[in-house]
Amino acid sequence: MSDSSMPPARLHPEAELAREALSTPLLSRAARLARWAGPGTRVDAGGGLVDEQLPAAAEALGLSGEDATADASAAWRVAVDAGLVDVVDEQEGTVTAGADLALLTGGSPHDVLTVWLAALESVLAEASVPDLDGLVDALVAGDGSGELDLSSVDWDPEAETEFLEGILGNLYLLTVGEAGPAGPPVPLPALAASVIVPDDMPEPTDDVLREVSDAMMRLDDRFRLLEPSGLVEYQPVDEALLAEGDEEPAPPQDDTDVTRYGVVRLTPLGLYGLRARLLEAGFDAPAVGDLTDKGADALLDRTPAFPPAAAHAETERWLARREPLDAARELLAAARGTDENAPLRRLQCQQALALVGVSAEPALREVLDDAELGGLARVWLTEHGATDVPPPSETMIFWLTVDTVAAQLAAEGNSEELQALVEGLARQHSGFFATAWRVDHPATADVLEAMGRLHPDKAVAKAARKAAFKARSQRGN
Secondary structure, eight states: OOOTTOOOBOOOOHHHHHHHHHHSHHHHHHHHHHHHOOTTOBBOTTSOBOGGGHHHHHHHTTOOSTTHHHHHHHHHHHHHHTTSEEEEETTTTEEEEOGGGGHHHHSOHHHHHHHHHHHHHHHHHHHTSOOHHHHHTTBOOSSOOOOBOGGGTTOOHHHHHHHHHHHHHHHHHHHSSSSGGGSOOEEHHHHHHHHHSOTTOSSOOHHHHHHHHHHHHHHHHHHHHHGGGTSEEEEOOOGGGOOSTTOOOOOOSSSTTGGGGOEEEEOHHHHHHHHHHHHHTTOOOOBTTTTTTSOHHHHHHHGGGSOHHHHHHHHHHHHHTSOHHHHHHHHHHHHOOOSTTHHHHHHHHHHHHHHHOGGGHHHHHHTTTOTTTHHHHHHHHHHTTOSSOOOOOHHHHHHHHHHHHHHHHHHHSSOHHHHHHHHHHHHHSTTHHHHHTTOOOTTHHHHHHHHHHHOSOHHHHHHHHHHHHHHHHHTTO
16 A cells, blocks of 8 residues: 555544444443453453353343353453553452543543554454464364464465555545545455456456455455444445355456445544554554644645545635634745746645635735736636726736646646636637747746647647747747
8 A cells, every 4th residue: 555645534523533432342342341340350361351251241241142252252352452451460360440441431532542543453453363263273283282383274464464454554545535434335346356456457367356255255254343343334245145165256247236245434433543553554644634733835735635625624724723814925925936836836825715715805915916926816806806906917817827727737637627728728819829938937838738739629739839849949948
């Protein structure tokens, strides 16, 4: 998983997430067992409840059935791993309430989420371990050592951990975009294929499809285990699809009935949790709100890479921390420049100023005579119904046009919208290229070259390329 272009996560408020964490079966069961434990509670050398106490623990959790004691044992392990109970005497196997137990009722939302993250790590570690019943069969029989021979089973602990981490990383990237956790769930076959099928393979081979099928079933087991943590919402693989014997169901060949193969959705709490783990691992995993205490330069430089909704939300939060007029002046100052990113900064500035409202008018009037911002200011003032806006000079009109196309090129590349803009410019301004090549803008030649690529009319495209050549010659390039 690459973090080079990771979009920002739009996280829910910590108070809301903390309530969700407290209500998860993972944390609520662990907390109930921690409160149930007393002076008579006994644990084994590994910190787990002794077998004699598991029925009582299951009863305290309201569990019944054949899996009750196993579920109680798992909840106890989470309580120990999350610091909700402490083993105070390893020889006698006695326990006491852990220091973090009080945080669940008396701590801040962030404290609660920190405890939940510790509990999540416990269950993620368990999710990387195969069924223990299968491992027991792998005990060495020949030498009588009773030690586990991992070479005799199809299990590589590091590979299993890497597989699960890769899956969760891809699920995060699929969730963190424009729709967030409210978007459609991810089909299990697609998620499995994302870590199995090579990017440069146009059609997966039969062997690769078998790997995907095997990965689907491994993920089915893991997501069933992870759902009680609140990390994901999971609809398991339809039991009717499971083939007889040891065969796994083949991946679907089309989108019909794909939900029968399992679908998974990262929850808002899960988005928070995976981002926290990414940050802990050293990834740059931004979140909306990270820029609120930064300058306007950081806002204008970084938000162009955000999805539109995230950029809008980030800008709103940034503006909420500042007086409108001061914010407008800071944005305009940051928008200046002749570097290659400057046109895109000015575009972002224009979009941010649209959120400020009419209180920004004095700041826009202050830059009417500015060569780089005067055109932008006139557009903004006119759109907001201001009076006495001086008309722009021809030089300013052409400079703003080049700046706008340069910004669109940087933001979208050769998009259909940009092609429509180029066609409109050439159609509305007769003799456009005869004047445009003289525009004193660093991106003039690049913009004219792009217009030559994008315009469908061969004669217009040729005129644009000739103008680009003149612009480069004029600048000595």
